[in-house]
Amino acid sequence: MFSLLDIIGTMAFAMSGALTAMNKRLDPFGVFIIAFVTAVGGGTVRDVLIGRTPVGWMLDLKYVYVIILGFILSVIFRKKFDKLRTSLFLFDTIGLGVFTLIGLERGIITGLHPIICIALGTMTACFGGVTRDILCNEIPVIFRREIYATICILGGIVFFALKKLNLNDDILYLVTCVVIILVRLMAVKYKWYLPALEHKR
Amino acid sequence: MFSLLDIIGTMAFAMSGALTAMNKRLDPFGVFIIAFVTAVGGGTVRDVLIGRTPVGWMLDLKYVYVIILGFILSVIFRKKFDKLRTSLFLFDTIGLGVFTLIGLERGIITGLHPIICIALGTMTACFGGVTRDILCNEIPVIFRREIYATICILGGIVFFALKKLNLNDDILYLVTCVVIILVRLMAVKYKWYLPALEHKR
């Protein structure tokens, strides 16, 4: 099931990348690359920083196929994205939860400190979107408006707090994932956001 | 001969980087860095992703010297770039073919799937230019106008199709390289391009 969620998340991220790229009027190759980078960018940066190479998607082609499918669906249904907005948002939120967990797990396997594991979880979930925005010549959206990365950090803290209780691993993963997804849904519904920090009056 | 073409490609890429940077009115250090990154960026990203470190140009100083030379030539002849346009375009096209082959070869040596090898070939040929455009604060040109990366992908497909025929390696490399160069020349001559994908009416 975890693996299915991983695929849903990858596809949602790929489609969010394709959508942004089509908004910028890129050509099909550009759209595909942005979709690809949005989907695997976070995990790729994580793998490179911890020295797990060749990076994940080079060894498990499942991701490549899912992204190709997400790209094709995005192109076909590009006129209907408005109607799909809610589903896409839900999938993206699932991706947020699952990718954070994958990053946390990878950090633990590598034997890193919990703070670094939380950084890796956040990176896995968020850096694909950051790379997408840089390639599209925008200041990354997660630095400006949305509570997004903050939710991943919160999820990581919940994860390690629950881990201290010696919970069963399945429950630990499920609860963390559900917390991330619920907080994201509430953050969007109730328009929670972090205020901009200004230093000039 | 392959090695000579590699040097020609590296120099062409360095000069294309220097030219872009001078257009942006950067200072000499900025121009040099952009030239460097354009020339070795693709191979560097490839090496980092497959875990081949220290990356290539750190172990083989040939590239550093060629880039320094390309930088100096670009600065000296900067007023005459218009007249050199055709030669530069030819060199750049040679670079496209050779760098794609080097990436393909590196993927095969690392034991990766043909799809990933084609991705590595395309990356080696194209990501230097992508990095150049990001550093110069532009949406990468290969995502917008030119059929460029698509030709590398095509070259990769030709390569693996011919490889199935058990051709001699030299012929395999030569044909792939010639296909990439010819298609690029025709694409520019006949103004082939990929249409932008729009998703709003």
Next chain:
Amino acid sequence: MFSLLDIIGTMAFAMSGALTAMNKRLDPFGVFIIAFVTAVGGGTVRDVLIGRTPVGWMLDLKYVYVIILGFILSVIFRKKFDKLRTSLFLFDTIGLGVFTLIGLERGIITGLHPIICIALGTMTACFGGVTRDILCNEIPVIFRREIYATICILGGIVFFALKKLNLNDDILYLVTCVVIILVRLMAVKYKWYLPALEHKR
């Protein structure tokens, strides 16, 4: 003492990142990430390129704590940055010297050619700022106005010139660091800069 200077440099770089991000009106998470990336970005790129992974800050949490502290101080004192400008500039200059030395040392330990060591020193000192500017959607400032990277290169040349004299290591490090710091102070005081290279009249 070297270690103390390292911490001062890290904090100065983190604060320079936070300042830039607040100028762009980013939210607290965005400000923190830019502070983090500015402080450790140079060393991270260096470590990834030479294959020293997991990268430095993942194994030595000291840097994480210093950056968190720098971030908090930046937020608290954000209205008083103008008055702190001189101190911040001094700290940043210390960082420039120390980070260059750390990069040079790392290159020597990895057994690389002096030219590559100088590149690594320059990268360690400068690429945090480059990444900061890219994330904030600006052409990196060191490519445009300031003599900054050029001073690191000069420092590297001085380092290897002195090394030939078989000086004591402590003296070698001290002199290189002082040269970098002094030249930077003079460059700013006397407004030394590299002219933009133009190729159109």
